[in-house]
Amino acid sequence: MSRLGAQELMMNALRAGVAIPSFNTPYLPVMEPTVRAIVDTQCFAFITVARVEWTKFDAKGIQPVYDEYCKLKDEKYTRLHLDHIPVIDEDNLEVDYLPRIREAIELGYDSVMIDGSRLGLDENIAVVKKVVELAHVSGIPVEAELGAIFGHESGPLPPYEELFESGKGFTDPAEAKKFVEESGVDWLSVAVGNIHGAISAAKKSEKKVEARINIGQLDKIYQEVECPLVLHGGTGIKKNYIMESFKHGISKINIATATRQPYEKLLAETGSVEKAQDAVYAAAVHLIKDELELAGSADIINP
Ligand code: 13P
DSSP states (O other), X not given: OOOOOHHHHHHHXXXXXXXXXXXXXXXXXXXXXXXXXXXXXXXXXXXXXXXHHHHTSBOOOHHHHHHHHHXXXXXXXXXXXXXXXXXXXXXXXXXXXXXXXXXXXXXXXXXXXXXXXXXXXXXXXXXXXXXXXXXXHTTOXXXXXXXXXXXXXXXXXXXXXXXXXXXXXXXXXXXXXXXHHHHOOSEEEEOSSOOOOOOSTTTTTSOOOOBOOOHHHHHHHHHHHOSOEEEXXXXXXXXXXXXXXXXXXXXXXXXXXXXXXXXXXXXXXXXXXXXXXXXXXXXXXXXXXIISOOTTTHHHHXX
């Protein structure tokens, strides 16, 4: 059996109307129970890490995450993705993004994300184009973001209903078309009502608001770009919206808060990494089976 790359796997998900969950790694011990949950439910998923997880949490970095992944991976069920490498970070600081992307590609990450969403459209396109040129030489697909997915910033968030009704920051379908055509990006992360779980010390343990998705807007974007779309802020979105989104181009759904919070809670309460890992396993199995209905998806996505 030939080994499918991340692009082919995403296209398989897109064609089948299912999604690949992408599980974040805020702490290295979160990865083992996550991979176990993926394999036990015969789901196909990405393991991933974002820059913010080694700057604000304890993921250690691109190499340590790669090393841990190599110990745990099962390629029938998993691939390794590099999540959010921002050009401008959540504290408005400039990031030297290219060396990070290059490091991940050279190590053997299967796909990468460049996040220029805090830039203007043309600047975002220029940055993504540069990353696409670098990654495609190695046959690695690139994800990029257009629109504002709120939640990671430390400042106050507008009330969710106000945000949803106004469509503030939502990805514009015409801009999305230009963005994908001119940058050559493979997968597009969209803002359509989804928000990230908070990461500031003051708010990271709070329950996320139950987000919704503007399916009409999502569909308009998909009609324009026809490439796999990515749903960030996957924790806590109402289930019927998630299931519907898979029929309108969402081929990857990012999950961080749903496994991070149980880990932090159990570790704080019991002091036991093992008990905290048990909580991650239970949360990931529940999510895959009940919230996303993706148990058994590996046979469709990676036959
Ligand atoms: P949640 O924290 O809402 O699950 O979002 C995760 C995410 O989008 C990481 O890129």
